[in-house]
Amino acid sequence: xxxxxxxxxxxxxxxxxxxxxxxxxxxxxxxxxxxxxxxxxxxxxxxxxxxxxxxxxxxxxxxxxxxxxxxxxxxxxxxxxxxxxxxxxxxxxxxxxxxxxxxxxxxxxxxxxxxxxxxxxxxxxxxxxxxxxxxxxxxxxxxxxxxxxxxxxxxxxxxxxxxxxxxxxxxxxxxxxxxxxxxxxxxxxxxxxxxxx
Amino acid sequence: xxxxxxxxxxxxxxxxxxxxxxxxxxxxxxxxxxxxxxxxxxxxxxxxxxxxxxxxxxxxxxxxxxxxxxxxxxxxxxxxxxxxxxxxxxxxxxxxxxxxxxxxxxxxxxxxxxxxxxxxxxxxxxxxxxxxxxxxxxxxxxxxxxxxxxxxxxxxxxxxxxxxxxxxxxxxxxxxxxxxxxxxxxxxxxxxxxxxxxxxxxxxxxxxxxxxxxxxxxxxxxxxxxxxxxxxxxxxxxxxxxxxxxxxxxxxxxxxxxxxxxxxxxxxxxxxxxxxxxxxxxxxxxxxxxxxxxxxxxxxxxxxxxxxxxxxxxxxxxxxxxxx
Numbered sequence: 132x133x134x135x136x137x138x139x140x141x142x143x144x145x146x147x148x149x150x151x152x153x154x155x156x157x158x159x160x161x162x163x164x165x166x167x168x169x170x171x172x173x174x175x176x177x178x179x180x181x182x183x184x185x186x187x188x189x190x191x192x193x194x195x196x197x198x199x200x201x202x203x204x205x206x207x208x209x210x211x212x213x214x215x216x217x218x219x220x221x222x223x224x225x226x227x228x229x230x231x232x233x234x235x236x237x238x239x240x241x242x243x244x245x246x247x248x249x250x251x252x253x254x255x256x257x258x259x260x261x262x263x264x265x266x267x268x269x270x271x272x273x274x275x276x277x278x279x280x281x282x283x284x285x286x287x288x289x290x291x292x293x294x295x296x297x298x299x300x301x302x303x304x305x306x307x308x309x310x311x312x313x314x315x316x317x318x319x320x321x322x323x324x325x326x327x328x
Numbered sequence: 329x330x331x332x333x334x335x336x337x338x339x340x341x342x343x344x345x346x347x348x349x350x351x352x353x354x355x356x357x358x359x360x361x362x363x364x365x366x367x368x369x370x371x372x373x374x375x376x377x378x379x380x381x382x383x384x385x386x387x388x389x390x391x392x393x394x395x396x397x398x399x400x401x402x403x404x405x406x407x408x409x410x411x412x413x414x415x416x417x418x419x420x421x422x423x424x425x426x427x428x429x430x431x432x433x434x435x436x437x438x439x440x441x442x443x444x445x446x447x448x449x450x451x452x453x454x455x456x457x458x459x460x461x462x463x464x465x466x467x468x469x470x471x472x473x474x475x476x477x478x479x480x481x482x483x484x485x486x487x488x489x490x491x492x493x494x495x496x497x498x499x500x501x502x503x504x505x506x507x508x509x510x511x512x513x514x515x516x517x518x519x520x521x522x523x524x525x526x527x528x529x530x531x532x533x534x535x536x537x538x539x540x541x542x543x544x545x546x547x548x549x550x551x552x553x554x555x556x557x558x559x560x561x562x563x564x565x566x567x568x569x570x571x572x573x574x575x576x577x578x579x580x581x582x583x584x585x586x587x588x589x590x591x592x593x594x595x596x597x598x599x600x601x602x603x604x605x606x607x608x609x610x611x612x613x614x615x616x617x618x619x620x621x622x623x624x625x626x627x628x629x630x631x632x633x634x635x636x637x638x639x640x641x642x643x644x645x646x647x648x649x650x651x652x
Contacts, residue, residue, distance in 0.1 A: 159426065162426065163410065163411045163414050163415040163425075163426060163621065163622075164411075164415055164425070164477065164619075164621050166619060166624065167477070224624050224625075225619065225625075225626070226625065226626060227624055227625030227626070229625065229626065232616070232617050232626055235614060235616055236613070236614045236616070236617070239609055239614050240612060240613055240614065241612075242612060292612060293612065297423070297520075297522055
């Protein structure tokens with residue numbers, strides 16, 4: 132696969148949740164509680180794309196195909212876009228910009244605080260995702276972008292704390308993210324070993 | 329979850345709230361006839377004429393019977409028939425609210441019997457036909473789900489106290505326990521291990537005897553469809569929706585407080601009383617506001633779901649933060 136087709140694949144992956152949602156509407160009709168439906172769909176999509184973007188480096192290393200690295204940025208930005216959609220639906224459709232209700236709601240609920248923190252951590256990563264910022268920040272860029280694991284952890288926590296009783300799916304996300312993080316840490320340990328020798 | 333203060337001292341805000349309950353209860357008692365006051369639209373047999381003088385006949389989608397009222401006593405319009413019968417929390421069938429109607433389609437409710445037993449002088453097994461004879465009045469109630477959404481629903485049925493009167497609760501009876509059908513073959517959700525099936529709920533006897541406590545046998549002018557709890561369910565409008573247990577097969581009068589399915593599943597999240605109370609949050613979400621299904625934005629949740637005049641006196645002197 133050349134770089135262009137890899138790039139196109141990233142966009143296809145990023146659009147899958149949107150297309151899937153459209154097909155759900157087509158098959159089942161418009162949701163009776165559209166606001167709750169949009170919130171759930173956008174939140175799930177954000178988490179899925181976040182996992183996809185975190186999977187790029189481990190897959191790249193395991194497969195030995197370094198060209199796959201170009202998927203990281205678009206997938207991360209799709210995750211960010213779904214996060215923003217999630218937030219926007221909550222603010223605009225669920226709460227109709229009623230800031231008094233919104234602040235009362237957010238700051239009384241641990242899952243909403245976790246979600247808000249995850250979003251806040253995500254913003255600087257999206258803003259500095261350009262090649263220009265990558266160059267400007269130099270080696271600090273990588274350090275900064277490790278924050279994504281904190282954002283992912285908070286996003287999963289947001290999900291775990293939200294569900295009523297069947298926590299299988301949120302814990303599945305937690306496990307996958309944990310494995311992806313371990314896969315990033317393990318080669319790092321090899322590097323450290325090599326240096327200490 | 330913020331821990332319940334172990335101190336026995338009532339916070340000042342609650343003290344004043346209680347005074348307010350009593351004042352509203354007293355004011356309400358002077359002005360209202362219990363049972364009618366909260367449901368004036370139920371006693372409105374002819375549609376009111378509109379400005380042109382022609383009677384306003386609500387247009388009804390297919391599958392829906394005739395309903396007399398078009399709004400609750402606060403003037404809030406009925407939630408669409410499609411949402412009332414298509415957006416349901418009924419874990420016995422599926423946890424996907426919009427899939428319940430399809431999953432429950434074909435659920436057979438004939439024959440159906442309801443056993444009423446426990447601390448009663450005349451325990452009895454009722455056939456559904458006999459229960460249906462107890463009345464069929466329309467009551468338009470707000471339903472506030474603990475999840476933070478709400479509807480306005482035209483139920484039909486009769487006050488539960490009519491049924492309880494037939495079995496004559498003894499003086500030892502303090503609580504009423506309700507139980508849903510236990511049949512995992514017909515209710516596949518009961519195969520899920522997360523909950524202690526069958527679904528059970530409870531009311532204090534005075535709550536159960538209250539005129540507002542409805543045994544609903546119909547909705548939107550038709551017999552209850554399976555997804556709404558056919559053939560009979562409770563509608564306790566001042567409590568969160570999960571108290572309004574569906575597809576009831578057994579009613580037992582007891583002297584001990586029943587443990588509901590939700591109390592057993594998450595005791596820190598669901599209490600016995602579960603009165604709608606905007607001041608006492610659920611551990612995972614605010615109860616201060618709610619989204620009416622179909623609306624954008626949220627409305628403030630009312631104390632006792634707007635039925636405080638009729639029911640606040642049941643809880644005089646109780647710390648509603650403790651008895652949540």
